[in-house]
Amino acid sequence: MTDSKIMFDSKSKAKDNKQSKQQANQQAKQQAKLPAKENFSEWYHELLMTAEVVDNRYPVKGMCVWFPFGYAIKKNVYAIIRQLLDPDHQETQFPLLIPENEFMKEAAHIKGFEEEVYWVTSGGTSPLDVKLALRPTSETAIYPMFKVWIRSHADLPLRIYQIVNTFRYETKHTRPLIRLREITSFKEAHTVHATWEDAAEQVEVAIARYSEFYRRLALPFLVSRRPSWDKFPGADYTTAIDVIMPDGRTLQVGTAHHLGSTFAKTYEITYEAENGEQKLVSQTCYGISERCIAALISVHGDETGLVLPWTVAPTQxxxxxxxxxxxxxxxxxxxxxxxxxxxxxxxxxxxxxxxxxxxxxxxxxxxxxxxxxxxxxxxxxxxxxxxxxxxxxxxxxxxxxxxxxxxxxxxxLQTALYTKAGNFHESKVKEVASIEQAKAQTLVGVALVPWCGEIECGHNLEDQVEANMLGEPQYLNFPEAACAVCGKKSTGRTYMARQY
Amino acid sequence: MTDSKIMFDSKSKAKDNKQSKQQANQQAKQQAKLPAKENFSEWYHELLMTAEVVDNRYPVKGMCVWFPFGYAIKKNVYAIIRQLLDPDHQETQFPLLIPENEFMKEAAHIKGFEEEVYWVTSGGTSPLDVKLALRPTSETAIYPMFKVWIRSHADLPLRIYQIVNTFRYETKHTRPLIRLREITSFKEAHTVHATWEDAAEQVEVAIARYSEFYRRLALPFLVSRRPSWDKFPGADYTTAIDVIMPDGRTLQVGTAHHLGSTFAKTYEITYEAENGEQKLVSQTCYGISERCIAALISVHGDETGLVLPWTVAPTQxxxxxxxxxxxxxxxxxxxxxxxxxxxxxxxxxxxxxxxxxxxxxxxxxxxxxxxxxxxxxxxxxxxxxxxxxxxxxxxxxxxxxxxxxxxxxxxxLQTALYTKAGNFHESKVKEVASIEQAKAQTLVGVALVPWCGEIECGHNLEDQVEANMLGEPQYLNFPEAACAVCGKKSTGRTYMARQY
Structure with a gap:
């Protein structure tokens, strides 16, 4: 790693200044502190530029340039992901462009993405016969190939992944590494299994790998089962990992979806079982994007800059x-x-x-x-x-x-970082009993709210608390409590938070 | 590396066959030889599928899927490129999408690419205000950022590279790894220098690195200066590397371009010299795509399959x-x-x-x-x-x-491979004296033709020989000879060949 030659504070060039003056100004700026971390948004944006992670001045909204230094962090972070997946997943690469007819096959899936898809409509000066979607995620690119790749039970389980750029025409406010129109490094794994149970087990494996990944980044997180109205379009269920950001809002940094046989039906992915019968496969997919780096930077950083775990620092x-x-x-x-x-x-x-x-x-x-x-x-x-x-x-x-x-x-140092992050994380999660308490808590962090599990109560909660339901905590058990909406006793809980 | 589970001969699923019969068929097919290498095109296509390099069945013309095994080869090949560049280049990543106004700024450049550009015209269900080009190459994405990154002589030289997917709406016949509409792994380097001479020296450095790269792949090649009418759009000159394929046609597998100050003028990339003067920078760019893998496979492979150099074999x-x-x-x-x-x-x-x-x-x-x-x-x-x-x-x-x-x-084995490839290479290059001889030679390989250097004679040669001029051989000296067109004596030569 050689030192970057790129200047970070060159918003405009002072062509008429004397060099010595320029240097002095620059030095002064270099010595200036970042904004206080309490002003999270301002701190975050300035840190990304000053530490040369990504450059937000690219002339398309929601698309950033990786500075060499930021790219080096990314390489180290994704090397850990590869290391965790490679023992039983195979890395592949599928095309970016998906023909409209394939993309439009799975109804629930389209519905989830149609507002966010970029379309290529012309090549050179002529219009294309078939419009091409820029993948927002690759189910519809990969599964037609699974149809021809998979024939028998001996081909299962199949576990592949790719790390690729994906695109979402975000209409919300964009933020570097957090809400992007080009996600430059989406790691998406896709697995195929003989039974629904095997696929369910794979979802657990995925969450275990992601947990280990975040442990190596010294980042604590929440695991929850997303409510049915917030699951991945086409999935049976979605388990998600969220990190609590310095301002108390949560950032979804990993998801694992049980797809059941929804896509298998649409794309006719079948296998011949040992008894000769043709059966539909069961599938999962799970993904992580550069949001993991946003979390890493936000949780660990301070007013003098980045704080990088030893595991991923380009210079240790x-x-x-x-x-x-x-x-x-x-x-x-x-x-x-x-x-x-x-x-x-x-x-x-x-x-x-x-x-x-x-x-x-x-x-x-x-x-x-x-x-x-x-x-x-x-x-x-x-x-x-x-x-x-x-x-x-x-x-x-x-x-x-x-x-x-x-x-x-x-x-x-790694332990100290993890402990500090853990203390912060714990200070931000609070069990509450009522809608009022949930409302207050979600202004500063995550509320753990008693919820009977009924969809109506769930919507009610989101409306009244004015925050999102992350869903039921996984791997935890709770005593009975009264649902914050209907008062019915149950052991059910949901996390609620303002989400990025 | 675990063995791939993917079936390679599954063009259609025989759902009604007994498994034992299926297995027998498959085994028979597995044992079948590839087509003779003399039928290069057929051999090549079948090898890519049978050895599981890329899958050509993706439902968009000119876009392929990397099988896990092929992807593993690619990883090893690009690891060598990174190893050769990393000592003095910095890896970065720029966005895929380029706004029309930036893309259209450099006139010569647009002219070279406008017929080949894919355009994104809508996001979700609404048309975009500004059309976005899928990068065919990234000059117009990167150089607006160089404008803000570079201020003084202390920032120079700047050498960056990225390995990214690029897109060309090819109207010619597409071929896996050779002529693609999505180039999945374009390594493009971009360098910025204080003087034209520094940039010229960088072009030599680039060619030296590429030479070492191909040496490690045991691949012989030709180096030539492309004729002025075939240089990169916007460049002062282009030096190219070509490999001779089994059928005697050449494959361009690397190019290095001296961009002079063409783009510096367009994008206003200047630096403050030591004397305080603002000066335009000089630039170069140089690229290699997955064509290097096409060359590797084509030159070394035989009728029993791939022959991978030790340096890049996923399993050694x-x-x-x-x-x-x-x-x-x-x-x-x-x-x-x-x-x-x-x-x-x-x-x-x-x-x-x-x-x-x-x-x-x-x-x-x-x-x-x-x-x-x-x-x-x-x-x-x-x-x-x-x-x-x-x-x-x-x-x-x-x-x-x-x-x-x-x-x-x-x-x-590596030496034996290189020797064998070298012998083949030499057998395919022949010095000729006349247009007739050049015509005969370019049907089987590369002709080295006396050429006075005049553009008119050059066009004349291409028309009459019915082959392409690769350009003047670099790093070689020749005695005087009569130009095959005008008869004027000179030490000039050009390679001519049918090109992929």
Whole structure:
């Protein structure tokens, strides 16, 4: 990873300014703090630009450019997803464009997407015979191929995934990484099974993999079964993962859908069972988009910049030489350390640029580097380096045990991040008993509301609380309580929140 | 890499057949040879399906599905490209959709692409205010951002690349991996420099990297400067890399363009020089698409299937147990070998499926696995394994030095592949003196034709030879000869060929 050469505060070019003045201005701006995190939206937008994650100035609404630094984060994040899926999923790639006739086959599915689909209607200067949809998701591209790929029970289960760009003509307010018109990195898995039960089990597997994924990003989350009116178009049911953002709103960062045989019927996907009978398959699909990076940045970041978990930081360790006294010796020691850490498979960078140490500290904090090493003549004399963690923990570490010390600090930092995020998460979820309480709680976080499970009560709740129902918490049991709407006793609960 | 579960010969489902009959048919088909390679087109199409590289049955012309196995090849091939670029290029990602006004700014560029552009004209059920082009290439998406990213000489050189899907509404006959309407993996690099000379040097760097890339794929190629009427729309000049396909036609598999300041003027990309002056930048761009995989498959493959270089084979070594005598012992030994090769960082697979050894040999040859190990009771008794290279070289190798023996054989196989491809390549290029000779030669391969360099003579050549001019060979010197058209003496030459 070489340092990005891209300037981040170049909204317009001051062509007539003297360079020295320009540099001074830029330095001042670089040293300026981000807005307070309480102003989440402002903080978030400025952080994405200043830390060079994505550039929101691309001239189409809802479409962003990945800066090289942001792209490096993305690569590391998606490498974890691949690592978790590859043991029993196969990566593939399907075309972006879906012919209108295939797209329009599944009625429930179209209904869910028709308002959001971009259509290609001409090639060159001539209109196309058949309009082509830009995939909002790929069921209708993939399942016609499953029809020809699958013949017998021996072909099942089939588990594939792809990481691709998808498109949604969002009419709501767009936000970088959160609500986009081009989702650049949609990981969508599609699986095919012999029975409904096998598919249901696969949904659990998907949630387990996603849980492990978010654990590695040190992100706590909620798992809930979406209410029937908010499930994926065409699905039997949808299980979703939500992260609580700094402003208390939730961000859906992963979903797993049991598709039953809905698409199998539409696309005629059958297999020959062992007894020779032709049967419809059962299917699932599950997805994660770059929203996982939005969550990562939002939950962990602070007013001095990104805070990246060790697992995904493009630079895990930065070495800053303190150039006093015998400068050559300092640089030589730094190079030796760089070499040693590289050999230990760490992503390390030695910053030998001309900036002052303070400016370097500022810059690498902004980039979220987990561990900074400061190496000056005094440190060298004592045989130590000064190690500063991104959470400000600072200590002198003997040079002879540097690698193991860094590994230890990296582990502790990861744990500290997770703990901090966990405390925040827990502080934002509150059990309530009434609609009034739910209304108050959803202004600041997530309400856990007693709900009998009736659809009418559910709609009623959403209307009166003026927040969304995330659905029933999964893997948790609750004592009986009175439904916040009808008062009927049940063990049912639903999360409610304002959603992104 | 687990073995693909996908059936490759399932054009239609025989729902009423008994399974045993189905299996027998399938086995017979599996054992059938590919068409002779002389019938290149037929051989190529059947190989892509049978070896499970891409599936051409997707219901939009010119768009293919990557089978998991083909996708694994692609991953390995593009990993080499990344490895070659990453030391001094930064990976990024720009949006797919380009607003019409940006796209239409550069006149020469539009002219080159307007017949091939797919247009998005509606979002949901409403027409868009501004039409959006699906990128055929990304100059017009990237350069408006360069305008805001670049301010001073300190920002230069800037070298970025992205690997993305691009679209061309091809009206010519489409072919999988060769002429596509969705190019799924276009690697496009874009660089920005202070001077025209720096950019010219970058073009050389690009060609050097591409040369190394093709060397690793064991593929010989031609490098030539495209004639002025065939350069990239908007470029000062274009240098191209062509591979000679089995039928003697050439496939353009890489191009590097010196863009001069054409786009810099259009998109107002300037920098402040050290003396404070505002100057236009100079630019280059260079690209490689999945055509590199088409070339790889076409040049190396044979009538029993793919022949994959060790560098990119998803499975480098397959172990086939010969289950006679003490079967458990044979499997145990195979597992031990598998473990050993895994530890040595080889991509290895042990085939313990129920098929007969002959069927396994057939299958893994089709998949182009470089090295097969056969392990039976007799081998174990003698302390050897039978090693069979994809080029049919077969030998017994002592078990105790297996890893080094495989590495040695892999190297030799790579050299053998390259030599074979080199011999083919050389046999297909012939120096000629006249138009008649050029015409005869371009029916079977590439003609090297004396050409004075005049545009009129060039057009004349193309018309009379009925083949394309690839352009002047680069890095080669020739003695004086008479131009095949006007007879004027010069040291100029051009390659001519029928192109894909």
């Amino acid at each position: 360790v930065v070495i800053v030489p303190i150039l006093l006294g015998d400068k050559e010796k300092v640089v030589a020691v730094c190079r030796q350390i760089e070499k040693e850490l590289c050999s230990a498979q760490m992503r390390v960078q030695l910053d030998t640029s001309d900036e002052r140490p303070g400016a370097k500290f500022y810059k690498w904090e902004m980039k979220g580097v987990p561990i900074r090493l400061e190496v000056g003549p005094k440190d060298i004399e004592k045989g130590v380096v000064t190690l500063v963690r991104r959470d400000k923990v600072k200590k002198a570490v003997p040079m002879i045990e540097l690698v193991s010390a860094i590994n230890k600090e990296a582990d502790e | 070594v397959v172990i086939v147990p010969i289950l006679l005598g003490d079967k458990e012992k044979v499997v145990a030994v195979c597992r031990q070998i598998e473990k050993e090769l895994c530890s040595a960082q080889m991509r290895v697979q042990l085939d313990t499926s129920d098929e007969r050894p002959g069927a396994k040999f057939y299958k893994w040859e089709m998949k182009g696995v470089p090295i097969r190990l056969e392990v039976g009771p007799k081998d174990i008794e003698k302390g050897v394994v039978t090693l069979v290279r994809r080029d049919k070289v077969k030998k017994a190798v002592p078990m105790i030095e297996l890893v080094s023996a495989i590495n040695k054989e892999a190297d030799e």
